[in-house]
Amino acid sequence: MEIPYARWHAAVTPRRSRRQYDSTPLRPEEISRLREVCREFRPFSAARADLVTESPDRILRGAVGPYGKVKGAPALIAFTGNMEDPYVQEELGYTGEAIVLEATAMGLATCWVGGFFRSKVAASVVGIARNEKVLAVTPVGRAVERPTREEVLMTGLGRNHRRKPLAELASGLERERWPRWVEVALEAARISPSAINRQPWRFNVEPESVTVSVDSTRINLGISKRLDCGIAMLHIEVAALDCGVRGKWDFLEAPLVARFTVGSG
Ligand SMILES: Cc1cc2nc3c(=O)[nH]c(=O)nc-3n(C[C@H](O)[C@H](O)[C@H](O)COP(=O)(O)O)c2cc1C
Numbered sequence: 001m002e003i004p005y006a007r008w009h010a011a012v013t014p015r016r017s018r019r020q021y022d023s024t025p026l027r028p029e030e031i032s033r034l035r036e037v038c039r040e041f042r043p044f045s046a047a048r049a050d051l052v053t054e055s056p057d058r059i060l061r062g063a064v065g066p067y068g069k070v071k072g073a074p075a076l077i078a079f080t081g082n083m084e085d086p087y088v089q090e091e092l093g094y095t096g097e098a099i100v101l102e103a104t105a106m107g108l109a110t111c112w113v114g115g116f117f118r119s120k121v122a123a124s125v126v127g128i129a130r131n132e133k134v135l136a137v138t139p140v141g142r143a144v145e146r147p148t149r150e151e152v153l154m155t156g157l158g159r160n161h162r163r164k165p166l167a168e169l170a171s172g173l174e175r176e177r178w179p180r181w182v183e184v185a186l187e188a189a190r191i192s193p194s195a196i197n198r199q200p201w202r203f204n205v206e207p208e209s210v211t212v213s214v215d216s217t218r219i220n221l222g223i224s225k226r227l228d229c230g231i232a233m234l235h236i237e238v239a240a241l242d243c244g245v246r247g248k249w250d251f252l253e254a255p256l257v258a259r260f261t262v263g264s265g
Pocket residue numbers: 015016017018019065066067068111112113114115116136160161191192193194195196197223227228231
């Protein structure tokens with residue numbers, strides 16, 4: 001499937017993690033569109049997404065993360081990876097964020113949940129192969145219109161949505177010399193979601209490329225920072241495409257993650 005870059009780029013800014021839903025079931029046309037994107041957007045054979053419309057609460061029950069419970073979701077999407085692939089984390093982040101941006105474009109709310117869900121229950125619902133694991137899920141549905149008191153308090157009165165400035169995240173070519181696509185792409189990456197909003201991505205800019213790396217290779221909460229980086233990689237690519245710039249990703253060894261090079265796609 002070709003990336004619908006204008007639609008997904010437009011979803012980057014309005015997307016926010018929402019944890020409390022109004023239980024309204026997804027409409028049949030929403031289910032079929034989400035299923036279609038899960039099926040068609042499979043750029044890597046080791047990463048896939050599956051929509052689950054039956055009792056997502058069983059998977060999310062007890063999902064008390066640092067930011068409170070996820071409640072009332074009518075459906076969820078499970079993100080499954082083949083753990084034998086060395087780049088499974090970044091591939092899954094990239095693939096999963098595509099579904100998240102599509103859901104956002106459809107007016108639906110989401111929230112990546114990486115650490116506090118029942119992975120084995122999710123695995124039994126979606127069915128996994130021997131080498132696979134459900135690494136993350138997201139509820140999907142209509143969020144309650146105004147964040148509840150609990151949601152506002154648990155997200156630190158909005159603090160957990162704040163981001164570091166690009167000056168802290170980027171190195172390499174001086175900013176005055178960045179091509180416009182780099183400015184737009186790194187802004188899209190800067191506002192990516194990441195576990196506990198840790199913003200582990202770093203960006204090295206060269207005239208024709210952006211290299212993504214992690215701030216440290218330590219794993220916290222059992223969620224790989226390379227998964228966060230995969231999410232930022234998709235944001236970089238949809239923004240670049242929206243600026244008319246096509247490129248290609250090459251995966252790299254830790255602490256580097258991947259390099260996006262213009263024109264070699
Ligand atoms: C890989 C990943 C795992 C996450 N896991 C959880 C989680 O277990 N529980 C939770 O409430 N939020 C989780 N989040 C959501 C982050 O807390 C959220 O993205 C971050 O605070 C930034 O806020 P925003 O998404 O509203 O921009 C996760 C996000 C990512 C990307």
